[in-house]
Amino acid sequence: MSVPEKVGSWARTQQQEYAHGEPRPLGGLLAAVGVYGALTAAGAVALRASGRPLPDRIPVGDALLLTVGTFRLARTVAKDPVTSPLRAPFTAFRGTSGEAEVAEEIREHGGWKHAVGELVTCPFCLAQWIGTGFVLSWVAAPRATRLAGLVMTVVAGADVGQFVYDKLQSDATGD
Template sequence: MAMADVRAMGEPVRRWARTQKQEYTQGEARPLGADLGAMGVYLGLVGTAAAAIRATGRELPSRIPVGDAVLLTVGTFRLARRIAKDPVTAPVRAPFVRYQGTSGEAEVAEVVREHGGVKHAVGELLTCPFCMAQWVGTGFVLGYVTAPRATRLAALTMTMVAGSDVLQFVYDAIQNGALKGGERTAGA
């Protein structure tokens, strides 16, 4: 089959994609093709991991204990947020986003640098803790299947950090409340 024939076969798909992009985005620079590519990468990685797990003869757990599910869930929350919002992980996001300032305790606000295309899609993924949770959670589940003890330790670390975060906020609230209460008493 000649290359021209292959291109001709792909033209209806490209025409369909252009139409969808025009109708969906209504002129906004949205990275639909890059988002589709990210989904393909995700599916490819999960498929490859599943095939590798199957090739090793490992059995999937028939059930996951509630304690492990909670541990993995909280660990996923904390690690996804760490990747998406933490100043320390900014070097990973920097090629795709622009710093806008702070956005809460120990978090930064960033916006994508380029609109449309791969950098846009990657920038949105890396700055969205909800989006990152899908990838992190999948990593934890695959780790749980292949190396449950090590994965529990990694998730435990992130769960401990999340618990510490909560305690930091509680401590600050108590300090601020005590300070305000003390000022009222002194001024009464």
């Protein structure tokens, strides 16, 4: 048996033993982990090649700005109706799931499209990718990254304001 045949046999065995017949996209998820690792490594290599020194620490204000920005951008990509065209090749619309958010299901089960569908509909999953991008960007171009983070942080603050306003209005009118 050749090496590719052995790897394929091993992968099929892992799929059967792990998923118990469920269509879990282990191969696609492994590819996503590989892409994440490759992109992160490429970013680190690019930073190293630029000669830009790594910071000893990130100031607390910047860390909070990037944290809130990551939260808001991950929700925007994963749940916002406006970004649904980006998710459409991998998902199907199922309704709304909250204020200005959509509920979607993964279109294909098993394989790389399933893995991408899981990634693009999961704000928790996207946060790692987006957070890594924000941090690498902050090291390379702190001012521009603070600006992008600020935009998403302002949007998150506006979201909170919308919920507070709706609650106050509901309490006042009894609706």
